[in-house]
Amino acid sequence: MPKDSKKKKYSQKYKKEWEAEKAFKEWLTSVPGQNSLAFCKCCKSELKAHKKDLESHANTQKHLKKMAELGSVAQTTQITQFVRQTIDDRRKIAELKVAAFIAEHCSVATVDHLGELIKSLDGKSETLKELKLHRTKCMSLIVNVISPCLLQDLMDDVGDSYY
Ligand SMILES: [Zn+2]
Structure with missing residues (x-):
C-alpha cells in the first residue's frame, strides 16, 4: 500500500479524460510519446501534465487573450465564408x-x-x-x-x- 500511495503522489501523467473537462476541452491535447507533458493548442506551448498547472495555465492572461482571439477569428471566417x-x-x-x-x-x-x-x-x-x-x-x-x-x-x- 505505501508503495502505491507514493507512486500516486509523484506521478505526472497526462489523462485523456481531462480533455472532456469544460476548463480544458477547447485547447488541451496530449504530446505523443510524452505522457508527462501536455500541450495547449491555443498558445502552442508545452505544459506539465499536472492538473494544477493546467488549471493555472487556463487562467493566465496570455492564454485567455489567445482564446478570445481565436474565438472571434473562427467566428468571423465562418460567417463570411457562409x-x-x-x-x-x-x-x-x-x-x-x-x-x-x-x-x-x-x-x-x-x-x-x-x-x-x-x-x-x-x-x-x-x-x-x-x-x-x-x-x-x-x-x-x-x-x-x-x-x-x-x-x-x-x-x-x-x-x-x-x-
Ligand atoms: Zn494556452
Whole structure:
C-alpha cells in the first residue's frame, strides 16, 4: 500500500479524460510519446501534465487573450465564408444556366453581349452583379462542366444496352 500511495503522489501523467473537462476541452491535447507533458493548442506551448498547472495555465492572461482571439477569428471566417458561399453558389448556377442556354440555342460569340445584358437587368442583385460570362469562360463551362454532365446523362440513357 505505501508503495502505491507514493507512486500516486509523484506521478505526472497526462489523462485523456481531462480533455472532456469544460476548463480544458477547447485547447488541451496530449504530446505523443510524452505522457508527462501536455500541450495547449491555443498558445502552442508545452505544459506539465499536472492538473494544477493546467488549471493555472487556463487562467493566465496570455492564454485567455489567445482564446478570445481565436474565438472571434473562427467566428468571423465562418460567417463570411457562409455568405460568400451562397452568393458564389447562386452566381455559379446562373452562369451555368446561361452557358447551357448558349450551348443549346446560340453561338458562343453572343455570350459577351448576353452577359452584359443580364448584369444590367438588376443592378441591385448581388448574384447578377458578380456574374462573369465571356466567351472563354462560357466555352470552358460548356466543355468542362456541362458536356461531362450531358455525357453522363447520355451514358445513363444508353446504359447497358450499348454493350
Ligand atoms: Zn494556452
